[in-house]
Amino acid sequence: MSRTPLDTVEHATATPDVELPWAELGLKKDEYERVVEILGRRPTGAELAMYSVMWSEHCSYKSSKVHLRQFGEKAPENDALLVGIGENAGVVDVGQGYAVTFKVESHNHPSYVEPYQGAATGVGGIVRDIIAMGARPVAVVDPLRFGAADHPDTKRVLPGVVAGIGGYGNCLGLPNIGGEVVFDPCYQGNPLVNAGCIGVMRHEDIHLAKASGAGNKVILYGARTGGDGIGGASILASETFDDAKPSKRPAVQVGDPFQEKLLIECTLEAFREKLVVGIQDLGAAGLSCATSELASNGSGGMRVTLDDVPLRDSTLSPEEILMSESQERMCAVVEPEKVDRFLEICEKWDVIATVIGEVTDGDRLEIFWHGGKIVDVDPRTVAHEGPTYERPYARPEWQDALQADDAGKLPRPQTADELRDQVLKLVASPNQASKKWITSQYDHFVQGNTVLAQPEDSGMIRIDEETGLGVALATDGNGRYTKLDPYTGAQLALAEAYRNVATTGAKPLAVSDCLNFGSPEDPAVMWQFAEAVRGLADGCRRLGTPVTGGNVSLYNQTGEAAIHPTPVVAVLGVIDDVARRTPVAFQEEGQLLYLLGDTREEFGGSAWSQVVHDHLGGLPPKVDLERERLLAEILIAASRDGMIDSAHDLSDGGLIQAVVESALLGGKGARLVVPDGLDAFTFLFSESAGRAVVAVPRSEEVRFNDMCGARGLPATRIGVVDGDAVELQGEFALPLAQLRTAHDETIPALLA
Amino acid sequence: MARVVVDVMLKPEILDPQGQAVQRALPRLGFEGISDVRQGKRFELEVEGPVDEATLARIHDLAESFLANTVIENFTVRVEEAAEAVK
Numbered sequence: 001m002s003r004t005p006l007d008t009v010e011h012a013t014a015t016p017d018v019e020l021p022w023a024e025l026g027l028k029k030d031e032y033e034r035v036v037e038i039l040g041r042r043p044t045g046a047e048l049a050m051y052s053v054m055w056s057e058h059c060s061y062k063s064s065k066v067h068l069r070q071f072g073e074k075a076p077e078n079d080a081l082l083v084g085i086g087e088n089a090g091v092v093d094v095g096q097g098y099a100v101t102f103k104v105e106s107h108n109h110p111s112y113v114e115p116y117q118g119a120a121t122g123v124g125g126i127v128r129d130i131i132a133m134g135a136r137p138v139a140v141v142d143p144l145r146f147g148a149a150d151h152p153d154t155k156r157v158l159p160g161v162v163a164g165i166g167g168y169g170n171c172l173g174l175p176n177i178g179g180e181v182v183f184d185p186c187y188q189g190n191p192l193v194n195a196g197c198i199g200v201m202r203h204e205d206i207h208l209a210k211a212s213g214a215g216n217k218v219i220l221y222g223a224r225t226g227g228d229g230i231g232g233a234s235i236l237a238s239e240t241f242d243d244a245k246p247s248k249r250p251a252v253q254v255g256d257p258f259q260e261k262l263l264i265e266c267t268l269e270a271f272r273e274k275l276v277v278g279i280q281d282l283g284a285a286g287l288s289c290a291t292s293e294l295a296s297n298g299s300g301g302m303r304v305t306l307d308d309v310p311l312r313d314s315t316l317s318p319e320e321i322l323m324s325e326s327q328e329r330m331c332a333v334v335e336p337e338k339v340d341r342f343l344e345i346c347e348k349w350d351v352i353a354t355v356i357g358e359v360t361d362g363d364r365l366e367i368f369w370h371g372g373k374i375v376d377v378d379p380r381t382v383a384h385e386g387p388t389y390e391r392p393y394a395r396p397e398w399q400d401a402l403q404a405d406d407a408g409k410l411p412r413p414q415t416a417d418e419l420r421d422q423v424l425k426l427v428a429s430p431n432q433a434s435k436k437w438i439t440s441q442y443d444h445f446v447q448g449n450t451v452l453a454q455p456e457d458s459g460m461i462r463i464d465e466e467t468g469l470g471v472a473l474a475t476d477g478n479g480r481y482t483k484l485d486p487y488t489g490a491q492l493a494l495a496e497a498y499r500n501v502a503t504t505g506a507k508p509l510a511v512s513d514c515l516n517f518g519s520p521e522d523p524a525v526m527w528q529f530a531e532a533v534r535g536l537a538d539g540c541r542r543l544g545t546p547v548t549g550g551n552v553s554l555y556n557q558t559g560e561a562a563i564h565p566t567p568v569v570a571v572l573g574v575i576d577d578v579a580r581r582t583p584v585a586f587q588e589e590g591q592l593l594y595l596l597g598d599t600r601e602e603f604g605g606s607a608w609s610q611v612v613h614d615h616l617g618g619l620p621p622k623v624d625l626e627r628e629r630l631l632a633e634i635l636i637a638a639s640r641d642g643m644i645d646s647a648h649d650l651s652d653g654g655l656i657q658a659v660v661e662s663a664l665l666g667g668k669g670a671r672l673v674v675p676d677g678l679d680a681f682t683f684l685f686s687e688s689a690g691r692a693v694v695a696v697p698r699s700e701e702v703r704f705n706d707m708c709g710a711r712g713l714p715a716t717r718i719g720v721v722d723g724d725a726v727e728l729q730g731e732f733a734l735p736l737a738q739l740r741t742a743h744d745e746t747i748p749a750l751l752a
Numbered sequence: 753m754a755r756v757v758v759d760v761m762l763k764p765e766i767l768d769p770q771g772q773a774v775q776r777a778l779p780r781l782g783f784e785g786i787s788d789v790r791q792g793k794r795f796e797l798e799v800e801g802p803v804d805e806a807t808l809a810r811i812h813d814l815a816e817s818f819l820a821n822t823v824i825e826n827f828t829v830r831v832e833e834a835a836e837a838v839k
Contacts, residue, residue: 114823117824226766228767254769256769256772258773313765350776
């Protein structure tokens, strides 16, 4: 068998009838026909490789785009927003000349195949997004979802994921300050590994990815390119397209955090010396993505010589080089006279850097290999003008039955003993138990600026040592609520993250989201997605916090069974002086406990219904965003003026979960009294939104009450910080030691 | 007592940061002419009783499920003759 000649543009024009394996590369027939129409000829193998990865769901957002537009259309006016949606990450003004960029992304599928490397490279990817904005990464967070805690596969996936996040983040020297761990059988086979990162810069240092100016050089720097994560491209590399074999290349990428650390320092030094015109990190779709996006964000023309790309494996074909997802690589556009200095900086940091092409006058992206032109495309058609689908969506038939299955009708505890037993069962359940075994594998305090980390309501980082200026980040998402009502569920995730930020004393500013759903080809899933996006966009407008960017992960589904729709929402807030923060832990005996907000009989999707009855049905708690705003204002003012010494937001598990956590963290008990108008069960377990429990020093009680009264926020005195037990007067007392055992031992027993 | 050796190596296409670190260190230490280094793991298993096909199959199983991560690593199993000679 003779080797197929290099598939150049010339060759493709001359051989229009050659059948390309477009289906194997994931393109639909009409998508392939569209490529042929755009080019006016059949694509070359390399062009097909580029179009197929860039038009994939992951890169093109083809199913989600029509809905995501709402984030822009409904965006609230917000002076703090410096760079909005569409860039690598959004940028927010936090005052004193500082800007903060943050984003959450998913790395779900790779983390299921190879948990350690999948999770590690997820951290690496989000960190590169942040440095591509010219910001110094200062902290990471990791919202995680796994299958049932006692399932054997969870024991394979979770420790690998946690070790991968810890291994990569700790080596990089970035504190891990937040995130969540949630177990639910719906994530069996589809764990969610989301990763977020916060970066800090001065206003004047904001950089956007673009490549203008003919003659500017395109420099690829970082790791060599190997055969990582190319999957389907190997089909193109086989001798003829007919003898396509199963991929010999692994889909797994391996990360090298020390290389990433060098990339951070090297990139920020180049920024500092103003050597960079445009920059792009190489993530999904590797060079295909970086070249086409850089070119189309600039004037459009770019010429690249693929032979100049430093390779780890010399047998790679040009298609594979274009699709490789080798980690720790970046692409910069640099003016010719600054190239030498740029290369010098790379050499100083031991980073391989190579000029692989230049910006041209035209509007074509041309790529050469062994002297032949193998790509000649309009880069916009690759990067931005991919297919867009208006996928059909329909409210599933089972939704009504699910909502009618009211959790309020479940049998409730009848005696004080039953109530006590259910409290113990709740705080020991995998979702409510302490996650210390997991989070203690991450370094929280490296760099010395961490103010708050798990299990606080939000992570908080100091960004200016002199003034104490800091930022807080909280991530939340409740798949159970969202399954019951996607519109409300997404707003509850937003409201909870918003509340969590305010509970620590920071003012919420902006939102990033990671939308994890099943297959968009299922109209029921698409309906969940559409409703969740609509809910989130409406919610952000009402709260005045714009969505600055994020990520969509679809196809989280095994066979017919999709995961619960899981929009994970991250809210970023700012605090003028981190010394004024409010912690979760009870500080002093004798302080008065106040419950803020209204408690209703709301148990749909609650932790209680899951833990005690293994039930999911009814409606999730109601959302009142005006109330959330008011509650946040009160919490921030109380923190600033020293009226509260601890605060904890009420969410899954309800009041008793919050009080037990504050008590265990502070090593101080609480005596609680059921307020008038409520029964003990509803008081303890209801998950009504818009609530928090705060500890008020006696000297501040009058002032605090006056403030709540004047602003119209219900504040009910429910007890006092006292003793070494959590006691509900007239019902039960649980010694802290017993609660601690129940709360702390669950996770190590299942996973250690 | 016989010794069975299991060698575990990252698959050739997989990035090996440790091997690269070694390779980069070599010229600094004056060792020239090494173009690539890949680092793996070697397990020496002391087996009770004779090493027959059934034993090797068992070791193959344990290597596949525990010693190697076959998503990113290859492994080989062999009986080390020298160890038997010493006995």
